[in-house]
Amino acid sequence: xxxxxxxxxxxxxxxTPGYRRLPLVDSTSPRPRRRRHxxxxxxxxxxxxxxxxxxxxQRAVPVPQWLALHLLLLGAATNAVFxxxxxxxxxxxxxxxxxxxxxxTRLGVLNAGVVSVLAGxxxxxxxxxxxxxxxxxxxxxxxxxxxxxxxxxxxxAGRLRITVRFYVAGGFALALGASLGALxxxxxxxxxxxxxxxxLTHAHLNVLGWLGLSVIGTQFxxxxxxxxxxxxxxxxxxxxxxxTGAVAGLAVxxxxxxxxxxxxxxxxxxxxxxxxxxxxVTYSLKPALSEVRTGxxxxxxxxxxxxxxxxxIAALGIDVVxxxxxxxxxxxxLDHVLVPVLGIGVVVQILTxxxxxxxxxxxxxxxxxxxxxxxxLAYGWPVRAxxxxxxxMILAAASGQAWRVAGWIGVLAGFGSFPLLIAAALVAARxxxxxxxxxxxxxxxxxxxxxxxxx
Numbered sequence: 037x038x039x040x041x042x043x044x045x046x047x048x049x050x051x052t053p054g055y056r057r058l059p060l061v062d063s064t065s066p067r068p069r070r071r072r073h074x075x076x077x078x079x080x081x082x083x084x085x086x087x088x089x090x091x092x093x094q095r096a097v098p099v100p101q102w103l104a105l106h107l108l109l110l111g112a113a114t115n116a117v118f119x120x121x122x123x124x125x126x127x128x129x130x131x132x133x134x135x136x137x138x139x140x141t142r143l144g145v146l147n148a149g150v151v152s153v154l155a156g157x158x159x160x161x162x163x164x165x166x167x168x169x170x171x172x173x174x175x176x177x178x179x180x181x182x183x184x185x186x187x188x189x190x191x192x193a194g195r196l197r198i199t200v201r202f203y204v205a206g207g208f209a210l211a212l213g214a215s216l217g218a219l220x221x222x223x224x225x226x227x228x229x230x231x232x233x234x235x236l237t238h239a240h241l242n243v244l245g246w247l248g249l250s251v252i253g254t255q256f257x258x259x260x261x262x263x264x265x266x267x268x269x270x271x272x273x274x275x276x277x278x279x280t281g282a283v284a285g286l287a288v289x290x291x292x293x294x295x296x297x298x299x300x301x302x303x304x305x306x307x308x309x310x311x312x313x314x315x316x317v318t319y320s321l322k323p324a325l326s327e328v329r330t331g332x333x334x335x336x337x338x339x340x341x342x343x344x345x346x347x348x349i350a351a352l353g354i355d356v357v358x359x360x361x362x363x364x365x366x367x368x369x370l371d372h373v374l375v376p377v378l379g380i381g382v383v384v385q386i387l388t389x390x391x392x393x394x395x396x397x398x399x400x401x402x403x404x405x406x407x408x409x410x411x412x413l414a415y416g417w418p419v420r421a422x423x424x425x426x427x428x429m430i431l432a433a434a435s436g437q438a439w440r441v442a443g444w445i446g447v448l449a450g451f452g453s454f455p456l457l458i459a460a461a462l463v464a465a466r467x468x469x470x471x472x473x474x475x476x477x478x479x480x481x482x483x484x485x486x487x488x489x490x491x
Contacts, residue, residue, distance in 0.1 A: 072136070073398040076119035077458055079147065080391070083111030084384075084455035091444060091452075103158055105379050109243065110150050110172070113383050114210070117250045118146060118179060120394070121203040124254060125183045128197055129190035134182050142182070146175035153217070162222055169218035173211045176246075180207035196267075198275045202253025205283050209245025212290075213238050229297040232367050237293045239370060243378050244313065245286055248348075251386055252278060252320050255341065259324040262338045262393050263331030271323040278320040285312030289359070296363050303366070307359035314352035321345060336417035340389025343425055347381035376431035380447055385424065388454045392417075395461065405465045412461040413454075424450020 087107035094101075122139060125131070152168025155161070180203075187200055216238040225231035256275045260267040288309030296302040324345075333342050351374055358366035396409040427446025430439055 070399045072119065072139075073123075073395065074462065075143075076115060077391070077395055077399065077462060079115045079143075080112045080387075081455045081458045083107050083115065084458075087112070088448060088452045088455065091448065101375070103154065105375060106154060106157075108379055108384060109247065110153065113247055113387055114150070115143075115147070116387055116391070117203075117206070117247065118143060118176075120254070120390075121206075121250060122179070122183065123398075124257070125186055125200045125203060128194050128199055128257075129186055130194065131186040131190040134186060138182070142175050142178050145171050145178075149173075149175060153221075157221055165221035166218045169214045169221065173214040176207050176210045176214070180204050180211075183207070195272045196257050196275065198272060198279060199253040199256060201279055202249045202275075205279070206246045206249035206253075209241045209249065209286070213241030213245060216241065227297065229363070232363055233293050233296050236363060236366055236370065237290050239374075240286065240290060240293065240310075243383070244352075245290075247383055248317075249279075249282060249286075251383075252282065252317060254390070255320070255345075256323060258390060258393070259341065260327050260331070262335065262341060262389075263327050263333060265327050265331030268323045268326045274320065274322055278316045281316030281319070282313050285309045285314075285316060289313065293363070303359050303362050306363075306366075307356050310352065310356045310359055314349065314356060317345075317352060318349055335393075336414040336421075337389040337393035339417070339421055340385050340392065343421065344382050344386035344389065347377055347385065347425075347428065351377045351382060372435075373432045376428055376443075376447075380431075380451065381425065381428040384451050388451065391458065395458070396465075399462070399465055408464040409461040412464050413457050415457060420450045420453065422450070423447075426450075 087104045090104040149168045149171030152164050156165025156168055183203055216234050225234055256271050289306045292302040292306035333339055358369040392413040396406040423446045427443045430443030
């Protein structure tokens with residue numbers, strides 16, 4: 037029987053014979069690692085709370101939907117991918133960690149760029165927005181270079197080392213997407229058709245390139261860990277095929293969108309490219325479906341990952357149909373349907389699922405802290421999942437003002453509470469060990485409390 041994975045939840049390695057230890061924890065000492073992920077959790081929480089405030093404020097002041105979307109995607113999700121892709125690259129490759137000071141500098145530059153983009157666009161101050169986009173692109177390129185340097189210096193790479201290539205490809209996609217964002221902020225597009233093409237390309241690169249490729253690559257190792265089961269043998273081979281198909285499909289779609297103002301039929305090749313991307317994403321779930329047979333998705337993280345992937349496949353199908361009908365239709369669907377589906381149903385939901393599992397592993401501070409954090413992050417998760425997903429469905433399908441209000445209420449009730457739960461979980465993880473020991477002793481003496489905790 038394999039030894040439990042260091043820092044993993046109780047039972048991950050100890051209760052499942054043949055479990056393949058997955059690289060969820062790198063080889064750095066616990067204190068710097070815990071501090072690093074504490075900072076990441078604080079940043080993600082701050083951006084999520086800001087997005088919630090902006091969404092609520094839309095009822096009182098004319099705050100653009102763009103701001104909330106970029107707080108979620110460029111702020112919260114990008115910070116999470118930025119930190120966790122480095123973490124997983126180091127663990128997957130058994131590589132020596134790069135300089136922590138350099139990593140903190142890159143993270144600081146990234147967030148300076150994010151804030152500058154948000155402030156510059158909101159205040160219609162073009163130079164600030166362009167400077168911010170430049171900082172974001174520079175930080176991401178430096179981040180990708182650090183991943184490549186770790187890969188070149190690694191001598192004991194694991195079977196899922198292909199995951200690092202997902203991060204590298206996604207990073208280059210974000211660098212290009214940020215450059216197009218700067219172009220949009222400068223209002224340099226000389227016609228509506230060119231602006232529409234750049235908007236669509238910017239969205240595909242940032243959401244399906246940077247975030248999509250990073251999520252798809254990570255899930256090959258995250259799914260079996262969340263399900264408490266072993267990784268299937270063909271997962272690395274599937275990952276290699278998925279990366280080839282997804283990158284090729286996205287490249288075709290992006291090139292076609294940029295050519296669409298001059299070539300009227302280019303939307304057909306864009307649709308074909310996204311069909312290849314969608315097929316690759318669907319194929320990426322093959323290992324997960326095999327793993328589900330031995331580990332049922334009963335926990336909050338597992339359900340969030342499952343629901344997020346179902347929304348992703350649905351969104352890609354809608355996108356392919358929209359592109360087939362032309363860029364006008366694709367742009368309309370992006371604004372009214374794909375923004376809530378991709379932004380909330382996919383990115384926010386998968387982010388909540390991943391953090392619900394990963395934060396206790398990395399910053400829980402041992403088995404007791406792990407259990408405390410997991411319990412807090414999973415609080416009321418079935419109700420939150422139903423409300424959040426119902427809200428996404430209403431926002432994507434309904435058009436009336438009353439329905440949209442109902443949809444936002446569902447989204448805020450379901451997913452809007454998660455940043456507060458992260459903050460509460462971080463506080464719980466920092467409780468002195470004496471308090472933790474006392475709480476565990478009380479749980480043992482109180483059968484009802486212990487039963488509730490087990491549930």
